[in-house]
Amino acid sequence: LPxxxxxxxxxxxxxxxxxxxxxxxxxxxxxxxxxxxxDLLKSKRRRNAxxxxxxxxxxxxxxxxxxxxxxxxxxxxxTILITAFPDARSRERALQAGVIGYLTKPFSEDDLLACxxxxxxxxxxxxxxx
Amino acid sequence: MELAxxxxxxxxxQLSGSIAHEINQPIAAVIANANAGLRWxxxxxxxxxxxRQTLARIVRDGTRxxxxxxxxxxxxxxxxxxxxxxxxxxxxxxxxxxxxAELQRNxxxxxxxxxxxxxxxxxxxxxxxxxxVNLIVNAVEAxxxxxxxxxELTIGAGADDPNDVFVEVxxxxxxLDPAKLDRLFQSFYTTKPDGMGMGLAISRSIVEAxxxxxxxxxxxxxxxxxxxxxxxxxxxxx
Numbered sequence: 001l002p003x004x005x006x007x008x009x010x011x012x013x014x015x016x017x018x019x020x021x022x023x024x025x026x027x028x029x030x031x032x033x034x035x036x037x038x039d040l041l042k043s044k045r046r047r048n049a050x051x052x053x054x055x056x057x058x059x060x061x062x063x064x065x066x067x068x069x070x071x072x073x074x075x076x077x078x079t080i081l082i083t084a085f086p087d088a089r090s091r092e093r094a095l096q097a098g099v100i101g102y103l104t105k106p107f108s109e110d111d112l113l114a115c116x117x118x119x120x121x122x123x124x125x126x127x128x129x130x
Numbered sequence: 131m132e133l134a135x136x137x138x139x140x141x142x143x144q145l146s147g148s149i150a151h152e153i154n155q156p157i158a159a160v161i162a163n164a165n166a167g168l169r170w171x172x173x174x175x176x177x178x179x180x181x182r183q184t185l186a187r188i189v190r191d192g193t194r195x196x197x198x199x200x201x202x203x204x205x206x207x208x209x210x211x212x213x214x215x216x217x218x219x220x221x222x223x224x225x226x227x228x229x230x231a232e233l234q235r236n237x238x239x240x241x242x243x244x245x246x247x248x249x250x251x252x253x254x255x256x257x258x259x260x261x262x263v264n265l266i267v268n269a270v271e272a273x274x275x276x277x278x279x280x281x282e283l284t285i286g287a288g289a290d291d292p293n294d295v296f297v298e299v300x301x302x303x304x305x306l307d308p309a310k311l312d313r314l315f316q317s318f319y320t321t322k323p324d325g326m327g328m329g330l331a332i333s334r335s336i337v338e339a340x341x342x343x344x345x346x347x348x349x350x351x352x353x354x355x356x357x358x359x360x361x362x363x364x365x366x367x368x
Contacts, residue, residue: 015159015191022184023162026169026177057151057234084154085147085231105158109165 005124008049009033010040012058027127037061049077051119056083064094078119134332135208138260142206151231152198156191163187215250218287225262236274243286248295251360257336264329265299265356272303294359302353
């Protein structure tokens, strides 16, 4: 059996974190969830992550800063940013920093799936959806 | 209290992004849970335990969105003043949750120092929360105008004195000009280009109507501290 694709979720909001974890798992991926950027950085499990869904505004390091930090450390993770407080400047900064997607909460499953799929490398196990 | 209401509505307008954030979070969770639930249901065989969990979370998060809207309605609705026994920490927590996204967006770090077991205070929840919102919004604006230096907001509540409780909002902004300290609470005094100069004047009159005091001092090494006290005993009619 091919190894399941791991997706990291970073959001300080418990409701969003739990919902995304369930959604990602229902799509056939393995979800690893973190409450803040710092927790993900400390965790060894991030090394298995094929992609990361991260909130923009979090106490401590923001989602964009986390993306940049990982890129600078030489262990980048393709990033999908999600935010309940979108603004044009942060969107522009995020896209310039090379994130895969910048989604506004609430976002549709189709948009999230499209971002996840475009972040996976060829050969990585896909989702269960048609 | 017409002006107080106008100030509340204006302040809520300033916080609209933050409020949208507070409502969009649980709505995003509801939609993601519902999508997950449909997928778990469509699995062969259906994963009913997962479906049940997603439904329970939908109920919880939908309720949360409703509560946020209820709190905002309470703050902008024109209601006659009413007294009730208030848990100051709870009133502060509600206000903090409404302003949280504003803090994060402005890169402000929040520290709360809420003493446990504070006595209940008789007061008008909406009016006192208005004072709290005004002080927090002022602090965030003061720090955002200053380009460098740390942006730290400390919100505290406690009881130094057996007769009253206090609320303190401390920032690390540019601080107060000692020469202008006495004008700070006067109507139409403002240092903001688009300010009305009413927030602090209204805040002081609300606190005084509760039998308390609102004062401002310098924060060391920089910034300002706004503090108000509220008597535990009954207060003159608001």
